[in-house]
């Protein structure tokens with residue numbers, strides 16, 4: 001049967017439109033497609049929640065692809081091994097409590113399993129603002145990343161969600177917008193972003209999980225964004241904290257929804 005380019009085009013437009021329209025109102029909107037956001041999206045979708053993710057870049061995965069300094073292996077500690085097992089990511093023991101996994105297998109599997117569980121991902125979409133109401137943050141303001149990159153003056157669109165998760169990593173972009181533009185204070189000691197601190201892997205890994213929580217009504221932080229918001233240190237290429245943080249936020253939100 002001959003292939004018709006117009007049917008190919010229609011198929012893409014129709015299916016994308018369907019995805020877009022079905023995700024204008026969701027339970028949870030996750031900003032950023034790094035490891036913590038993907039794990040959160042997977043567990044929320046698995047719990048039957050309607051969950052969407054926006055990722056600025058063309059590729060999903062954030063900072064996991066490159067392992068440590070482009071040596072594409074990651075380290076995961078024992079406490080988080082059950083998450084690798086849940087996703088079917090292969091790992092090897094290096095020495096007691098230190099396990100390694102191939103970074104490419106890890107991030108591609110997190111992405112694939114999250115989407116298959118029901119997470120809808122929009123890549124090449126940047127979150128530039130939040131929607132606010134007296135009760136808190138109730139959605140996101142989105143635009144094509146190429147619009148942002150080209151500096152075009154084009155108004156964005158808006159999506160509503162019961163909860164927003166900032167999974168933007170070191171940049172903490174959603175929390176930054178909230179601090180700058182939404183009346184009220186963050187649930188942190190200073191009421192503002194405390195700022196990421198220097199390397200201390202052991203301390204940072206525990207704090208990442210502790211700091212994974214609601215920081216403004218309707219807004220949760222996860223992964224590196226959680227530490228940056230609460231003033232925790234960085235941890236380098238050990239990823240257990242990122243995975244456990246995603247699992248924690250999903251559990252808390254599923255409980256509230």
Ligand code: 48H
Nearest residue numbers: 032034035036056062063126127168169223224234235236
């Ligand atoms: C849409 C956005 C926006 C926006 C950013 O950095 P990530 O991998 O995030 P985490 O927290 O899941 O993982 C952190 C980890 O990769 C890491 O950097 C570690 C462990 N560092 C330790 C250390 O010591 O350095 O992913 C965040 C994603 C990226 O893909 C961004 O492109 C995306 O968020 N993003 N997407 N709209 N406004 N801002």
